[in-house]
Amino acid sequence: MRRVVCPGSFDPVTNGHLDIIGRTSRLYDEVVVAVLINIEKQSLFTVEERIEMLQAVTREYGNIRVEKFHGLLVDFCKQQGIPAIVKGLRAVSDFDYELQMAQLNYRMSGVETLFMSTNPEYSFLSSSRLKEIARYGGDVSGLVPDLVHKSLVERLRG
Numbered sequence: 001m002r003r004v005v006c007p008g009s010f011d012p013v014t015n016g017h018l019d020i021i022g023r024t025s026r027l028y029d030e031v032v033v034a035v036l037i038n039i040e041k042q043s044l045f046t047v048e049e050r051i052e053m054l055q056a057v058t059r060e061y062g063n064i065r066v067e068k069f070h071g072l073l074v075d076f077c078k079q080q081g082i083p084a085i086v087k088g089l090r091a092v093s094d095f096d097y098e099l100q101m102a103q104l105n106y107r108m109s110g111v112e113t114l115f116m117s118t119n120p121e122y123s124f125l126s127s128s129r130l131k132e133i134a135r136y137g138g139d140v141s142g143l144v145p146d147l148v149h150k151s152l153v154e155r156l157r158g
Ligand code: ADP
Pocket: 007, 008, 009, 010, 011, 014, 015, 016, 017, 020, 086, 087, 088, 089, 090, 094, 117, 118, 119, 122, 123, 124, 125, 126, 127, 128
């Protein structure tokens, strides 16, 4: 079985993430979406909430499994028997960091990293910017699935 991992914080999942996950799902037998547990970073949604949203919005692809992980991504890959990581690249600003991570991960473990270019429709989109806009009452519909939009509005309304 050809398996690959799409890692991230997904706080929350955006249409930019979904575009990468969906396109990757057509190339592999199974895509494992791995949600990073980062206790040092404050998040808007809990890991379990993020997992639930991801499961709901990726169900239609049929070959997505959502998991969580902490520690090194390459250790998660080894445990799960996953030989490659797929990352979305939005702009040159992503590249410098991602190239170093990819080289480090390969050096540590032999796990490969493949880059997929973002859909230009979403190249400006990140979860952090999305939250910032939503927090100040900006319209983010069209940037996230409806279900996520609803949860975002509810959460930010407090
Ligand atoms: P964010 O930067 O949105 O907070 P994550 O840490 O959850 O994202 O990102 C997980 C992965 O998704 C990363 O590889 C990131 O480059 C990719 N990604 C995030 N947003 C987009 C987008 N709009 N288009 C393509 N890839 C994206």
